[in-house]
Amino acid sequence: MKDYSITTLTMVRTFEVAPERVFDAWLNPEVMRKWLFTLEATNKVAVSNPQVGGTWEIVDHRDGKDYRAIGEYIEIDPPKKLVFTFKMPQFSETEDTITVEMKEMEQGCEMTFTQNIIVPHEENWTESDIERVLGEYHEGSEHGWNLMFMGLKEFLETGKISYQG
Template sequence: MHNVSTTTLTMTRNFDVAPERVFDAWLNPDMMRKWFFTLEGTNKVAKNDPKVGGTWEIVDHREGKDYRAVGEYLEIDPPKKLVFTFKMPQFSELEDTITVLLKKTEQGSEMTFTQLIHVAPEENWTEADLQKALGEYHSGSEHGWNLMFMGLKELVETGEISYKG
């Protein structure tokens, strides 16, 4: 697909647990259903095939609608690096690429998360419209990941998430 613009979202988070524990939360379906694009109380599907070329799928049910997120694993190097694609087919056929890097720290681990967000301009958009859309996708994605990473931190550090949906 041509005419696609990209913005990059990078976020860093620290966890009071080993990188292995955080890495597992990205791949273990029982953990994924508690924080990854879904919550335990609203999750309908959490499945994955955690190998290069394998796929993952999450279906979350909110306000009477199913929201489906899917992707493919491009690189898996436990517990340091995970690269995968991400798309929500009901909104766009464009795939984003997400890279998760983990490193051991004195307190536990540091995660650096990078998402390449792709936006296809609509037919009548000006450059200003495109820049506005890129900004909205970036801030909307950042807001969503902030909420997810709060749940991820609680899950890996305590074993559960207090808000269940």
């Protein structure tokens, strides 16, 4: 038996802005610091080297702790497709893969977000334990991304984010 499972989270969102603007929000550190795993008020680090093999990093400071998200760009095809890795080293050494695909629409664009979430198994887990934990990871990730995407949409369409955690 493998020592991990993968659950796939797919989310689709529409934005009333050009796909280039949404694509840029994933790569531009000045925009990333406003919504990607952080908020402007709590962001300590937002770095991006947007080229294949380049890395990105976000550090958010909340409740007296630093939360660090890092990854590497695998594919960059502006403004259509972005593929990168995602890891939070303080919680796990697992590295998820995220794919963001943009489709131009009559008014704005549609973004399809897919995250392959790696869920490490613990010793003595039964199949039902694995299914339960996969569901928890999926639900927790979906909740977090939903909040981030609400902020991203508001920022891109209005220029500000009213939700501040």
